Amino acid sequence: MMTGMTNNPSATGFFGDFGGRFIPPELEAIMEEIKTEFHREIKDPEFLKELEFYQKNYIGRPSEFYCAKKLSEQLGGAKIYLKREDMNHTGSHKLNNVLGQALLAKRLGKKRIIAETGAGQHGVATATACALFDMECVVYMGEEDTRRQALNVFRMKLLGAKVVAVTSGTRTLKDAVDVALADLIANYKDTYYMLGSAVGPDPYPEMVRYFQSCIGKETKQQCLEAEGRLPDYVMACVGGGSNAIGMFAPFFYDESVKMIGIEPAGRGLDTQDHAATLTLGTPGILHGFKCKVIQDENGEPLPVYSVSAGLDYPGVGPEHCYYQAIGRAEYDSATDDEAINAFLTLSRVEGIIPAIESSHAVAGALKLAPTLDKDKIIVVCLSGRGDKDVAEIADILSRKGIE
Ligand SMILES: *Cc1c(COP(=O)(O)O)cnc(C)c1O
Numbered sequence: 001m002m003t004g005m006t007n008n009p010s011a012t013g014f015f016g017d018f019g020g021r022f023i024p025p026e027l028e029a030i031m032e033e034i035k036t037e038f039h040r041e042i043k044d045p046e047f048l049k050e051l052e053f054y055q056k057n058y059i060g061r062p063s064e065f066y067c068a069k070k071l072s073e074q075l076g077g078a079k080i081y082l083k084r085e086d087m088n089h090t091g092s093h094k095l096n097n098v099l100g101q102a103l104l105a106k107r108l109g110k111k112r113i114i115a116e117t118g119a120g121q122h123g124v125a126t127a128t129a130c131a132l133f134d135m136e137c138v139v140y141m142g143e144e145d146t147r148r149q150a151l152n153v154f155r156m157k158l159l160g161a162k163v164v165a166v167t168s169g170t171r172t173l174k175d176a177v178d179v180a181l182a183d184l185i186a187n188y189k190d191t192y193y194m195l196g197s198a199v200g201p202d203p204y205p206e207m208v209r210y211f212q213s214c215i216g217k218e219t220k221q222q223c224l225e226a227e228g229r230l231p232d233y234v235m236a237c238v239g240g241g242s243n244a245i246g247m248f249a250p251f252f253y254d255e256s257v258k259m260i261g262i263e264p265a266g267r268g269l270d271t272q273d274h275a276a277t278l279t280l281g282t283p284g285i286l287h288g289f290k291c292k293v294i295q296d297e298n299g300e301p302l303p304v305y306s307v308s309a310g311l312d313y314p315g316v317g318p319e320h321c322y323y324q325a326i327g328r329a330e331y332d333s334a335t336d337d338e339a340i341n342a343f344l345t346l347s348r349v350e351g352i353i354p355a356i357e358s359s360h361a362v363a364g365a366l367k368l369a370p371t372l373d374k375d376k377i378i379v380v381c382l383s384g385r386g387d388k389d390v391a392e393i394a395d396i397l398s399r400k401g402i403e
Helices: 025-041 045-059 069-075 094-107 121-132 143-148 150-158 173-187 204-212 214-227 242-251 318-325 336-350 356-371 387-399
Strands: 065-067 079-084 112-117 136-142 162-166 191-194 233-237 258-266 282-286 289-293 329-335 377-382
Touching: 025 094, 025 173, 025 204, 045 094, 065 214, 069 079, 069 336, 069 356, 079 214, 094 121, 094 191, 094 204, 094 242, 112 121, 112 173, 121 136, 121 150, 121 191, 136 143, 136 150, 136 173, 143 150, 143 162, 150 162, 150 387, 162 173, 173 191, 204 214, 204 242, 204 318, 214 242, 214 377, 233 242, 233 356, 242 258, 242 318, 242 377, 258 336, 258 356, 289 318, 318 329, 329 336, 329 356, 336 356, 336 387, 356 377, 356 387
Parallel strands: 079 377, 112 136, 112 191, 136 162, 233 258, 233 377, 258 329
Antiparallel strands: 065 079, 282 289
């Protein structure tokens, strides 16, 4: 990386060549309204006080910074720390972003919240915040995902949300986003769109990064306290890229800290069944912003696949595209099998059952740690817990004849 580089977006929301706003004219005004309000609120001590109150008392921040000693010893290389976002209320990093945006929506006077969800984690987090703040909640979810994550559908209903199964396209996350955007265009006057990752038109990527940056900021402080220095590597799984950017962005100017994002390689990068957008995608426009996209020659997004419902998105956050372009972060991938192996390993060795999404980041660390000296430090963002995945994993193992 060249010195003097910045990770602040341009006035029009570009991170280098990526990001921006490619939306129907009727959405321009609403995006501007959100952007103006966002920049006003994050300078308002009252807003920040309220945000901090809920982060601490409701989410349970700061999350633990745990040294996975047994795992590190077993691998015989670098020391591995886990940033325990799985310990947050609702079981993942998602609520960090949702609570921030919900407070913003409240200040904008919006009473109706809509959201898309893949694995159901963002839907559950949104339904949770809507219950807390007395807002109407509609969650769009691909029909295929409602099947894979039936328990999360029930959770959302318990919390008072309406869940709409989306039956168009591949019936997964991408289709849910399409339908949610159509709802927003029809109802934007009283409706706030709660976007679940660091994607979408400006100002969402910047906003989601802001609300997720608690991950990296805490990590920095906790690592300094535990080790007296910064980590050598920070790692995170990359779907849309929100947990990863929350971990990475606060380290942007600390050039000694290497950043590695792990994408879902599904059944392999040499098959069509993956969602490794940064690794194999090409620049394009998706859902109102410019990023790397898995697409055909006409710019139509192609079906993507991962064992994890939360990672199978054909695009990725613009800030990651920028970090990759300037060489500030590296992006590698892990296959379904590698992720499942990491899921089993962390459960067995540390007594922590990780989300199958987070297992991709763990898989990256399992590969990297043994190649490094014992005085190196790797921090893995454990973005969520695996309770939601145990049934699916049990299924997969029994199909493979493993007990
Ligand atoms: C949603 C989710 C992800 C993927 O989303 P990002 O925006 O890439 O962070 C990763 N891990 C968990 C546990 C999730 O719920």
